[in-house]
Amino acid sequence: MTAAVELTGVSKHFGDIVAVDDLSLSIGDGEFFSLLGPSGCGKTTTLRMIGGFEYPTAGSLKIHGAEMGLLPPNKRPVNTVFQSYALFPHMSVAENVGFGLLMQKVSGSEIQERVKKSLDMVQLEHRADARPRQLSGGQRQRVALARALVNEPEVLLLDEPLGALDLKLRQSMQIELKELQDRVGITFIYVTHDQQEALTMSDRIGVMSEGRLLQVDGPQGLYESPRSRFVADFIGEINLINATVVDVNTVALGGGTHVEAETGRPSGVPVTIAIRPERFALHPGDGSPPEGRNVVEGTVTRRIYHGDFYFYDVDTAAGSIEVKEENRPSVKRFDAGERVFVSWNAGATTVVED
Amino acid sequence: MPVDLENAPVEAVTPELERDSEKANARRGMLIASPAAFYLILFFAVPLVIVFVYSFATRSSTGLTLLEGWNLDSYRRLWDPLVGEIAVRSLVLAGTTTIICLVASYPLAYYMATRVGRTRYLLLVLVMIPFWSNFLVRTYAWRVLLGTDGPLSQLSQALGGEPFRILFTNTAVLIGLVYGFLPFMVLPLYAALERMDWSLVEAGRDLYASGWKAFRRITLPISMPGVVAGSILVFIPTLGAYVTPAILGGAKTTLLGDYIVSQFLAARNQPFGSALSFAVLSVMLGATVIYFRTGAKNL
Known part of the structure; x- marks a missing residue:
């Protein structure tokens, strides 16, 4: 089966600036794929190259096996939902949605029918005659979606489409968007800097930094086993702790504590291990240390209330560790200055590249 | 209080x-x-x-304006075929000037608005440079340029062509008006295009519009307020233009501007001159209102 989108060795230079650096990526048919990274990482440039708004400096870009080369956007089987929606202010909602069909010389009656169906799909049939400026942010977002999907593109490109919405609306739109994608079965390529958004919706995520694609994986793989320091740090909260390899499944932390980790490196090599704050458990420091090998002792320096959980900063011989514990009666709460043991399971530790 | x-x-x-x-x-x-x-x-x-x-006063036999015997005679005279002929000639000239200015300015304004940084400001300054010297002087310069023994005519003759005979014709007036009012078209168009959200054009291209279709259906309608403003700024002053026709035009090609002036001076008919002025004024006002009504509906 051919991939929906296949990028091979794609680079984009703007003068001296390398926006995208030798990127290769294959996105499957019907996949919800997210490009995730901080601003300026090249994710939007990559999306714009797929849409035909920028041409690669070098490399091959295929959509369902067909080379795109220097084809302009109107000759590509993709449609885009723009960041600011880019709805035409001088046209009604229905005219906006029907624009692509009109340009493709679809007959008037068919346009009417498909526009209606499309607006039904995003529950905006009652606003067909409104102007974009009369709509709320969420409604505009839906119109932009309908305007792209009405053309039944092979691939839908979405450039941070939820960025302008407030948190609650964004969360409900995320679910709506995912359900919509399941329903229409079109390949979605979604650009975002919001890791939570990417984790919630995507089948697979590609993390980018400085024009390079660092890791492509499912949400779980990316969160649980980040390969590099950047990916570990960018996705969620994480503790990065300096350590030295002791043997194939042990590292020594600062202060000499030995803990389990799949190292795959020779003895004596300095490495960074990554552990999520929620993977730690705190125990009273005046009792006996908990069972198992992965335990460090320390002092709570700060506790931050976060509603549904607490964040602790614990000062240990291995450095300062951030611990996240649920706010539940059964979880003991500690105050600043208390001695504690910090423990975790071996599977929580990942060795990351710098 | x-x-x-x-x-x-x-x-x-x-x-x-x-x-x-x-x-x-x-x-x-x-x-x-x-x-x-x-x-x-x-x-x-x-x-x-x-x-x-x-405009409602009476003209005495010696050409004095008497503020008595109020009447509509001056307005009745507006239906004189001579006035109609002059009005049509002026409307055609102003319309032609506006269209030429629009067609010439749009690509320039578009180019300026799509440049970045210093290029854009340099171009803006270049458009405004003509304002730095006196309009009258610049119009007289055209008289030299277009004259039968002027440089253009000499060039034409050197290439084996005919000497130029356009000075003191409507063509000369048209050239002078287009030259004089071009910046008044460029600047509002530039202002409209400069505010343009180009992602709308990208959206158009994404939705299968060719470059031309995207321009026709998106850029042009959205920049319409600039087109309207520029057209008003060119059409209205050229309809009543006096200086340019007086310097570059001929005696046979009377336009509204010099016709009104001649009523106040040579003909010593202030009531008729006033009525003419008011007629022109109300046409302009009407055109402006219509323009703004339609322009406002679009956006």
Whole structure:
């Protein structure tokens, strides 16, 4: 089966600036794929190259096996939902949605029918005659979606489409968007800097930094086993702790504590291990240390209330560790200055590249 | 009673106090606007009223304006075929000037608006440079350029062509008007295109519009306020233009501007000149209102 989108060795230079650096990526048919990274990482440039708004400096870009080369956007089987929606202010909602069909010389009656169906799909049939400026942010977002999907593109490109919405609306739109994608079965390529958004919706995520694609994986793989320091740090909260390899499944932390980790490196090599704050458990420091090998002792320096959980900063011989514990009666709460043991399971530790 | 809100004692707000504060604000706004308003009333509105009154007055046999025997004779004379001929000629000339300016300016304004940084400002300055020298002087320069022994004519002859015979014709007036009013078209168009959200054009291209279709259906309609503003700024002054036709035009090609002037001076018929002025004014006003109505509906 051919991939929906296949990028091979794609680079984009703007003068001296390398926006995208030798990127290769294959996105499957019907996949919800997210490009995730901080601003300026090249994710939007990559999306714009797929849409035909920028041409690669070098490399091959295929959509369902067909080379795109220097084809302009109107000759590509993709449609885009723009960041600011880019709805035409001088046209009604229905005219906006029907624009692509009109340009493709679809007959008037068919346009009417498909526009209606499309607006039904995003529950905006009652606003067909409104102007974009009369709509709320969420409604505009839906119109932009309908305007792209009405053309039944092979691939839908979405450039941070939820960025302008407030948190609650964004969360409900995320679910709506995912359900919509399941329903229409079109390949979605979604650009975002919001890791939570990417984790919630995507089948697979590609993390980018400085024009390079660092890791492509499912949400779980990316969160649980980040390969590099950047990916570990960018996705969620994480503790990065300096350590030295002791043997194939042990590292020594600062202060000499030995803990389990799949190292795959020779003895004596300095490495960074990554552990999520929620993977730690705190125990009273005046009792006996908990069972198992992965335990460090320390002092709570700060506790931050976060509603549904607490964040602790614990000062240990291995450095300062951030611990996240649920706010539940059964979880003991500690105050600043208390001695504690910090423990975790071996599977929580990942060795990351710098 | 006006309240000195700045120095009033600080107390809890009541509806009366809030109303007084709003009134004081409105008064302050009026005070700020008053110098310009006063100037306009004194030097624009008052003379206009005088012209309006004169248009109903009687002309004595010696050419004096008598403020008695009020009548509509001057307005009746507007239906004179000669006036119609002059009006049509002026409308055609103003319309042609506007269209030429629009067609020539749009690509330039588009180019300017899509440049970045210094190039854009340099181009803007270049468009405005002609304003730095006197309009009259620049129009006389055209007289030299277009003359039968001027440089263009000489070039034509050197290449084996005919000498130029366009000075003192409507063509010369048209050239002069287009030249003079081009910046008034470029600047509003530039302002409209500069504000343009180009992602709309990208969206158009994404939705299968060719470059031309995207321009026709998106860029042009959205820049329409600039087109309207530029057209008004060119059409209205050229309809009543006096200096350019007087210098570059011929005696046979009377236009509204010099016709009105001639009524006030040579013909010594101030009532008819006033009526003519008012007729032109109301046509312009009507056109402006229609333009803004349709323009406002579009966006």
